[in-house]
Amino acid sequence: MHRSTLPWWREKLGRFKLCDITPALIAQYRDKLAAETYRRARPSAKRSPLKAGEQAREFKRKPNTINNYLVSLGRIFSVARREWHWITHNPMEGVAKLSAGPGRVRYLSEDERQRLLTETAKDPQLHALAVLALSTAARAGELMGLTWRDVDLKDGRVLLRKTKNAQPRVIWVHCEALRLLKEHGKMRRLDDDHVFLGATSGTRYDYHTPFKAACAAAGVIRLPLS
Incomplete structure (x- = not known):
């Protein structure tokens, strides 16, 4: 499981009840994940290659990375359904993964x-x-x-x-x-x-x-x- 992805999902979905997390909601946050940017380095971090006052470059996550986020979330829902019986179906079953092929992915705001x-x-x-x-x-x-x-x-x-x-x-x-x-x-x-x-x-x-x-x-x- 890609543990580094779980804090992001906890921040975005942690306030929802399990029964309220639908494929549409997950797809909405999948699209937000694809649209947002992140920085790989911080000036304050140890061994940072950045100088004081220098801003790190911003990046967008690739489709494969976003799919890793979806896989991690899907495994959690799978355990919740099969082992804990907290839900009757896995909402990830209705969420499409992103294509890793070439081309720019277009999302609606x-x-x-x-x-x-x-x-x-x-x-x-x-x-x-x-x-x-x-x-x-x-x-x-x-x-x-x-x-x-x-x-x-x-x-x-x-x-x-x-x-x-x-x-x-x-x-x-x-x-x-x-x-x-x-x-x-x-x-x-x-x-x-x-x-x-x-x-x-x-x-x-x-x-x-x-x-x-x-x-x-x-x-x-x-x-x-x-």
Whole structure:
């Protein structure tokens, strides 16, 4: 276990009850961890290479480092569930790790998130998809393959069968995302079990065009669902 990562989680999540720590909350702090900077050296530390009055360079954590933070937290929740029976499910099961591949990772600020959701709210199906994706860290492609038979609206358990690595995984939906999913379920069709459907039978919901329009109206340059 990466013990050096635990103080960070204790500072950020220590005030929450276990039952209140959701995949969305963890994903929110994962994004904050990725956005924040840190310094590797302090002038006051022994053997510091810095001279008095000199400021250390600031760095951002790499995706692999952030994933190590997530692994440490996940192991704690695993023990809490399997050995201590303090929780019934591990909220880390619904949190995606960061890709270690090349390229700059783009995260929405809280202001961008609110502006974007204000725009997506004009289209109920788009809004349900956007809130679900942003609150669970699930990919849009995974959600587009979701069927109602894999959705438990009572407990908020959702099974994603069509994932990027072809391995099914479970995410947990809570609060606003679960409320919107229940509302969306009232409009489900009998001829197709998919959650997100197009206007005609047998077609999938084409979120690309309305989502790009919502991003443009909200002033969000990069698309978190694309």
